[in-house]
Every structure is written in structure tokens, then in C-alpha cells.
Amino acid sequence: MRLVVAKCSVDYVGRLRAHLPLATRLIMHKADGSVLIHSDGGSYKPLNWMNPPLTLRTLEVDEDAAALGITEIWQVSSAKSDDTLTINFHGVEHDSAHELGTDPGLIKDGVEADLQRLLAEQIELLGDGHTLVRREYMTAIGPVDILARDAAGATVAVELKRRGDIDGVEQLTRYLELLNRDPLLKPVRGIFAAQQIKPQARTLAEDRGIRCLVLDYDAMRGVDDSAGRLF
Structure with a gap:
């Protein structure tokens, strides 16, 4: 699992359009490929997410984007639909990867x-x-x-x-x-x-x-x- 804490804006295009303005958020890129974007509130639910199968590409930052303060761009694309999630990074505070291994799952009583x-x-x-x-x-x-x-x-x-x-x-x-x-x-x-x-x-x-x-x-x-x- 990769954990990134960064100042970013997010745009989702699919069945509808959604925009998250610039703010500091937690981005989780899990081993199964899923990408989840969390704020520091709202309990467990992510602000936006994409489920596998998907592809994640790092796009080139052009001059116009750089002029807006963007340092890195992730584009997450669904393999089953035209849904895309674009994350524009304006500064990364933390970036780490962790190997969690196989989870045994929830054991019910x-x-x-x-x-x-x-x-x-x-x-x-x-x-x-x-x-x-x-x-x-x-x-x-x-x-x-x-x-x-x-x-x-x-x-x-x-x-x-x-x-x-x-x-x-x-x-x-x-x-x-x-x-x-x-x-x-x-x-x-x-x-x-x-x-x-x-x-x-x-x-x-x-x-x-x-x-x-x-x-x-x-x-x-x-x-x-x-x-x-x-x-």
C-alpha cells in the first residue's frame, strides 16, 4: 500500500462530474489497484475513489499546469468504463509504501x-x-x-x-x-x-x-x- 499526504485538487469524470478543490488530503493506492482519497474528517468514507481493474499513469506537467503550481499529475482510468480520476499535486508532505501481506479477513463470532x-x-x-x-x-x-x-x-x-x-x-x-x-x-x-x-x-x-x-x-x-x- 502506498500512502501519500499531499496538497492536491481532484477531478472525477464519469457518469457525473465532481471536483475537489485544493486542500491537503490522504491518497491511498492499495495493492489491489484501488485508489482512495480521504480528508481528515467524514469518518471512514473516502471523498472519492476508483476500484480495480484500473490503470494509474503519471502525466507530464506542462507549462500551464506548472504555472498553476502543479508538481505532479496522476490519472486513474477504469478498465471497464470511461471513468477517470485526475489528481493534481501541488506539494507532497509524505509518501511511503508498506507491504501489508495477505489479510485473513474478518473473523465473525x-x-x-x-x-x-x-x-x-x-x-x-x-x-x-x-x-x-x-x-x-x-x-x-x-x-x-x-x-x-x-x-x-x-x-x-x-x-x-x-x-x-x-x-x-x-x-x-x-x-x-x-x-x-x-x-x-x-x-x-x-x-x-x-x-x-x-x-x-x-x-x-x-x-x-x-x-x-x-x-x-x-x-x-x-x-x-x-x-x-x-x-
Whole structure:
């Protein structure tokens, strides 16, 4: 991974146009090829990013660009579309490369792992006609717990938690933003599934068009003794 802290401006051209004016930012160029641009605020979400497959070229700084104070230009181009991200550097404060090695990935606790396996086996709990595409569908920012298709063939991304809170909704939102960039998958809708979902998380999810699903872990395991219930 290469980390660059620099004063820069950024221009994105693709399905829309976006411009980040001159400011000091962190640019991450990851081993998988992805490029992410972060500010010192806004929590985890980058200001802009490009996902692989892509190419990164260093362009020549002409006289006009040099007159504006530009010292280096990166042009990031998608291999699947005409999307480009141009980073104009006006000064680099830090530039380092780090070998992180192979990451083992997120290890879920026993209940979350069981929920994922059981829901994959009982995918009809998402609704009639749903079919499983795969578990742990990998993206550039991590694996989606379950990828499925509904009765109409539309893609569905499922994030599973024991206790669903706002962080889980934010995580699923990031996956949906990424998955909906893939022309082979979009449109992708989300389902936030958990044994318990906090009211704030449900409100946020529904505001973003994400469906909430409460899972009965015991019933899914086949140990739900309805005869022994008082209610």
C-alpha cells in the first residue's frame, strides 16, 4: 500500500462530474489497484475513489499546469468504463509504501457465522423466490455476507449482525454504493438482517431504502420449542 499526504485538487469524470478543490488530503493506492482519497474528517468514507481493474499513469506537467503550481499529475482510468480520476499535486508532505501481506479477513463470532450459514441454507426467509448467489461475496472493501437474487432476478445484498446498529447499516450502505457501480449486478438493493435491530438503525436503514429483517436464530437452527412457550 502506498500512502501519500499531499496538497492536491481532484477531478472525477464519469457518469457525473465532481471536483475537489485544493486542500491537503490522504491518497491511498492499495495493492489491489484501488485508489482512495480521504480528508481528515467524514469518518471512514473516502471523498472519492476508483476500484480495480484500473490503470494509474503519471502525466507530464506542462507549462500551464506548472504555472498553476502543479508538481505532479496522476490519472486513474477504469478498465471497464470511461471513468477517470485526475489528481493534481501541488506539494507532497509524505509518501511511503508498506507491504501489508495477505489479510485473513474478518473473523465473525460463532453466532454471526451460524446466522450466515443458516440463512444461506434457508434463503427463502428473504422472501418467496429468492435464490442464493454466494456467501462472502468479495468486493474491493470487504466481503458481503450474502449475495442473492429475488424472484424477479434482481440482485440483493444482505448484511448480517447479531445486534443490528447504525454501524452495520453504514457498512451495508458502503457495499451497496460499490455493488451498484457494477453493470452486471445493478440495481442492487439491501437487506439488513439481525436477531435484534436497534430503532435508530431501523430508521436509518429504511430512510436509505434498505429492508430490515429480524431473524429467529433458534427457529433457524430447528430448536425452537413452540409447545413450551407461554405466549
